[in-house]
Amino acid sequence: MGVLYTAVQHAHSGLRWVVLILLIAAIGRALSRRGGGTVYPGKDKLALFGLISVHVQLLLGLVLYLWLSPYGVAADVPDAEGTSVARYYNYFHWWLMILATILITVGYSKAKRQAELNVGWKTIAVFYGIGLFIILAVIPWPFYPGLSSVGWG
Numbered sequence: 001m002g003v004l005y006t007a008v009q010h011a012h013s014g015l016r017w018v019v020l021i022l023l024i025a026a027i028g029r030a031l032s033r034r035g036g037g038t039v040y041p042g043k044d045k046l047a048l049f050g051l052i053s054v055h056v057q058l059l060l061g062l063v064l065y066l067w068l069s070p071y072g073v074a075a076d077v078p079d080a081e082g083t084s085v086a087r088y089y090n091y092f093h094w095w096l097m098i099l100a101t102i103l104i105t106v107g108y109s110k111a112k113r114q115a116e117l118n119v120g121w122k123t124i125a126v127f128y129g130i131g132l133f134i135i136l137a138v139i140p141w142p143f144y145p146g147l148s149s150v151g152w153g
């Protein structure tokens, strides 16, 4: 159990960089094309890989939250005995990250059905942009006191 926990914890922590890079790249391209008079190509690869990375992150997070992490459902939070780390993971991290994942998923599937010039690019920019904003705010960065056990990895 200990080895599995450490492996999934580090995979979930490291994958943040893949998620951030792909989302920033997809948003950057959508922003640069939003006024260029092109139709968004149904299955834009950057947007697709960004979507997949967020979904993999969601699955790893659920495994941590439900089974492996001492800060997830295993923590005795409602008793006010829970540590602030457990409170953070139980009250904020999981549902805000799921909200961001839903926004990104909705944006991806809306955009691929929009055949008008420019519109799909704008949809990606807005939905992925709001999703990225939430993810950046909710990642337990090492500079948020006490929340991070992995650090920058």
Ligand code: HEM
Binding pocket: 009, 012, 013, 014, 015, 016, 019, 054, 057, 058, 060, 061, 062, 064, 065, 068, 069, 070, 071, 072, 089, 093, 094, 097, 098, 135, 139, 140, 147, 148, 149, 150, 151, 152
């Ligand atoms: C894009 C989505 C997500 C990102 C970028 C993300 C990012 C991270 C990062 C960077 C950490 C490591 C913190 C550290 O110890 O330094 C972490 C921990 C954690 N995440 Fe996520 N997360 C996401 C989604 C989720 C979801 C949806 C859940 C639950 C359903 C979740 C549950 C957890 C748990 C329980 C931990 C604590 C692991 C531990 O140290 O025991 N995460 N997350």
